[in-house]
Amino acid sequence: MAEISENKITLKAPDDFHIHLRQAPGLAEYARLTAEAGFARAMVMPNTLPPVTEPAGMAAYKEEIQNAAGPGFTPLMTFKLMPGMTAAQVRALADAGAVAGKYYPAGATTNSSDGLTHWELCADAMGEMERLGMVFSIHGEDPAGPALQREQLFLPRFREMAAAFPELKMVFEHISSAEGTEMVRELPDNVAATVTIHHLLLTQEDILGGALAPHLFCRPLPKSDRDRRAIQDFVLTGSPKVFFGSDSAPHLKEKKECASGAAGIFTSPVALPLLIDFFEEKGRLDLLEAFVSEKGAAFYGLEENTCTVSFVKESWTVPAEYAGVVPFMAEKKLNWRPACVGA
Ligand code: DOR
Ligand code: ZN
Numbered sequence: 001m002a003e004i005s006e007n008k009i010t011l012k013a014p015d016d017f018h019i020h021l022r023q024a025p026g027l028a029e030y031a032r033l034t035a036e037a038g039f040a041r042a043m044v045m046p047n048t049l050p051p052v053t054e055p056a057g058m059a060a061y062k063e064e065i066q067n068a069a070g071p072g073f074t075p076l077m078t079f080k081l082m083p084g085m086t087a088a089q090v091r092a093l094a095d096a097g098a099v100a101g102k103y104y105p106a107g108a109t110t111n112s113s114d115g116l117t118h119w120e121l122c123a124d125a126m127g128e129m130e131r132l133g134m135v136f137s138i139h140g141e142d143p144a145g146p147a148l149q150r151e152q153l154f155l156p157r158f159r160e161m162a163a164a165f166p167e168l169k170m171v172f173e174h175i176s177s178a179e180g181t182e183m184v185r186e187l188p189d190n191v192a193a194t195v196t197i198h199h200l201l202l203t204q205e206d207i208l209g210g211a212l213a214p215h216l217f218c219r220p221l222p223k224s225d226r227d228r229r230a231i232q233d234f235v236l237t238g239s240p241k242v243f244f245g246s247d248s249a250p251h252l253k254e255k256k257e258c259a260s261g262a263a264g265i266f267t268s269p270v271a272l273p274l275l276i277d278f279f280e281e282k283g284r285l286d287l288l289e290a291f292v293s294e295k296g297a298a299f300y301g302l303e304e305n306t307c308t309v310s311f312v313k314e315s316w317t318v319p320a321e322y323a324g325v326v327p328f329m330a331e332k333k334l335n336w337r338p339a340c341v342g343a
Contacts (some may be wrong), residue, residue, distance in 0.1 A: 001289075002285075002286075002288065002289040004285050004286075006313070007312060007313040008251065008310060008311070008312050008313070008339070009276060009285070009288070009310065009311045010308050010309070010311075010334070011288065011292065011293055011304040011308060011309055011311075012289060012293040012294070012304055012305055012306075012307075012308060012311040013038065013039070013040035013041075013287045013293065013307045013308060013309045014038060014039050014040065014244070014272060014292035014293045014305075014309065015039065015040065015041045015042065015076075015079060015244070015292070015296050015297060015302075015305065016034065016039050016041070016042040016043065016044075016175065016244065016245060016246045016248070016268070017042075017043045017076075017171070017194050017243060017245040017296040017300070018045065018137075018173055018196075018245030018246060018247050018269065018270070019034065019042040019043065019245075019246055019247070019248050020047070020110075020248060020249040020250065020264065021042070021044050021065055021075075021302075022043050022048070022250060023048050023049070023177065024064070024251075026250060026323060026324075026325070027064060027065065027070035029068075029322065029323040030248075030250055030268065030323075031065045031068040031075075032047070032068055032069055032070070033269050033322060034069065034073065034248075034268045035069040035070060035072060035073035035246055035312055036269075036338070037268050037269050037270075037271065037272060037338060038272050038286070038309040038311070039073065039268070039272075039306065040072065040073060040074065040305040040307055040309070041073070041074045041075070041076055042073075042075060042076065042102065043045065043075075043076040043077075043078060043099065043137075043245070044061070044062075044065060044075050044076065044077060044078060045078060045102060046058075046078050046079050046080040046102055046120075047080060047102070047104065047109075047110055047111040047112060048061070048111070048134045049111055051079075051080040051082075051111070051114065052077070052078065052079050052080055052196075053079055053080055053082055053085075053089075054079075054089070054092070054093070054148070055093055055095070055096035057094050058077050058079060058093065058096055058097075058098060059096060059097075059143065060065075061077070062077050062097075063074050065336060067090070070125070072279060076097050076099045076100075076300075076302075077096075077097055077222065078098060078099065078100050078101065078102050079101050079102070080091045080097050080101070080114075080115075080138065081101045081102060081103050081116065081122045081125055081126075082102065082114065082116075082122070083116055083117075083121040083123060083138075083255050084122075085122050085124070085125040086124055086125065086129035087124050087125065087127065089125065090125045090128040090129055090132070090134070091128060091132070091301060092295075094132050094134055098134070099134070099135060099300055099302070100134065100135040100136070100137045100171070100300075101106055101125065101129055101135075101136060101137065101242065102137045102138075102139070103115075103116060103119070103122070103136060103137065103138045103139065104116065104139050105117075105139065105142065105143055105154070106143070106166050107143040107297045108139050108141045108142075108143040108150070108219065109141070109196050109263060110219075110249070110262060110263060111218045112139070112179045116243075119157060120159050121285050123164070126161070126164075126165050126168060127165065129168060130165045130167050130168040131260060133169065133301065134169070135169045135170075135171055135299070135300055136161075136165075136168050136169065136170045136171070137170075137171045137173055138158065138161075138170060138171065138172055138173060139173055139219075140154045140155070140157075140158055140172050140173070140175075140180065140220075141153075141154050141220050142154045142157070143217065146203065146220055147221055148223055148257040150219075150220060151175075151176050151179075151180050152177050152179045152180065153210075153273050154212075155179060155180060155183050157197065158172065159183070159187075159258040162187055162191060166188075166190075167190060168190065169190050169192075169299065169300075170190065170191045170192070171190070171191075171193065171194060171245075172184050172192070172193040172194075172218060173193075173194050173245060173247065173341075174194060174195070174196050174198065174199060174245065175193040175194070175195060175229045175231060175234075176199050176220040176222060176223055176227060176231070176243075177220075177223055177230070177233075178226055178227045178229075178230035180193070181230045181231055181234045182195070182230070183234075184234075184241060184242070185234060185239070185241065186244040187333075189240070189241065190274060191233070191240060191241065191297050192240075192241040192243065193241065193242050194242075194243060194244065194245030194247075194296075195231055195234070195235055195243075195245070195315070196244055196245065196246055196247045196267065197217060197242065197246060197267055197270075197271045197274045197275055197278075197328070198216070198247075198267060198328060199220075199222055199228070199231055200228070200232060200235065200278055201228075202222040202229060203222050203223065203224060203225055203227075203228050203273065204221060204222055204223055204224065204330060205221065207221070210277065213329070214256045214257055214261045215256055215265065215326045215330070216247065216265060216328075217256070217261055217262075217263055217264075217265075218247070218263050218264050218265045219263040219264075220247070229315065232282075235291065236282060236284055236285050237285075238290065240298065240299070241299075242291075242295070243290075243291055243292075243294075243295035243296035243299065244271075244275070244291050244292045244296060245296070246267050246268060246271045247264075247265075247267075248265070248266055248268040248271065248320060249263070249264025249265060249266065250322075250325040251264050251266075251270040251325065252322055253321065253323045253325065253326050254324075256326065261266065265328050266322070266325045266326070266327045267327070267328040268327075269318070269322065269327055270287065270318055270327060270328050270329045270334060271328075272292065272311065272336075272338065273334045273335065273336040273337060273338075274329070274334065275291070275292060275327075276287065276288065276311055276335075276336045277335055277336065279291075279335075281313070293305065304326060308341040309338060309339075310338070311336045311337065311338055311339060312336065312337060312339045313334070313336055314334055314335075314337050315333050315334070315335060316333070316334055316337050317331060317332070317333055318330055318331060318332050318333075318334060319331075
């Protein structure tokens with residue numbers, strides 16, 4: 001049970017159910033910063049080069065992350081669903097400890113050109129995931145659509161999958177539209193969504209409305225104020241169908257400030273202080289612990305973390321860069337900082 005006072009908040013240690021930790025040489029720094037930010041676990045996306053698709057590669061990737069982050073942090077591993085993936089391949093990955101398989105529409109985002117053009121191409125794998133109770137994690141965008149409509153245009157595909165696999169645990173990742181939010185709310189309880197801190201706080205205006213803000217460019221794009229309000233309202237219902245996944249996605253500064261800028265916002269170091277602000281401003285700090293530390297674990301069928309983490313109300317300035325990456329809220333003052341991790 002969270003302890004909340006005016007200047008200190010102690011929570012069951014949070015989980016991040018959607019993170020990109022990349023590969024060496026950046027990996028060690030990103031993994032360490034995630035643990036230092038107060039996360040006890042994070043579910044690591046498989047869109048590396050080459051992607052995580054088989055048990056040996058997944059185990060090696062896990063070990064690399066574990067070594068960098070230290071013993072207080074547990075990486076939760078995922079694999080990328082590939083065209084033609086078989087039930088036997090899924091079973092082997094489940095036996096090796098994968099908690100989810102990630103579906104990327106081909107070309108939808110970073111390192112997804114080898115993704116799926118039609119969900120039917122991984123139907124065998126989806127059936128096995130349904131049977132095993134494994135989570136099917138989805139980047140829900142149709143890359144053929146206009147940039148701000150891609151999520152909405154993907155919703156019919158999502159509904160087809162949900163109808164074809166009625167028991168499959170499905171997570172609509174980084175939900176970004178009012179329509180997507182409505183769909184997840186209306187579908188049965190085996191369908192949930194993750195919400196990022198940037199989709200809770202930003203709209204398209206923050207990226208495009210003034211000077212172009214490359215460090216806020218991400219996929220799916222933050223949309224209108226109506227969409228942002230729908231996401232906030234969903235979170236503020238306290239529904240078990242919505243929990244935190246940062247989609248923290250570090251790219252080096254030069255990959256963002258250039259003629260062909262990469263999509264992704266590095267939020268790990270600031271996500272929890274900003275979430276505290278968000279719930280505090282809404283007068284709903286009572287919902288914080290469930291959002292970051294309980295509902296995701298429950299959906300994934302994992303035990304909650306037993307350690308705790310405290311945050312103190314103490315102003316700090318976000319660094320301009322972490323290891324060559326410009327973080328979300330760079331050089332801005334935040335109100336809360338992690339204090340100590342206790343047993
Ligand atoms: O903005 C994004 N960046 N969205 C994604 O879906 C992927 C991520 C990345 O890997 O850079
Ligand atoms: Zn992602």
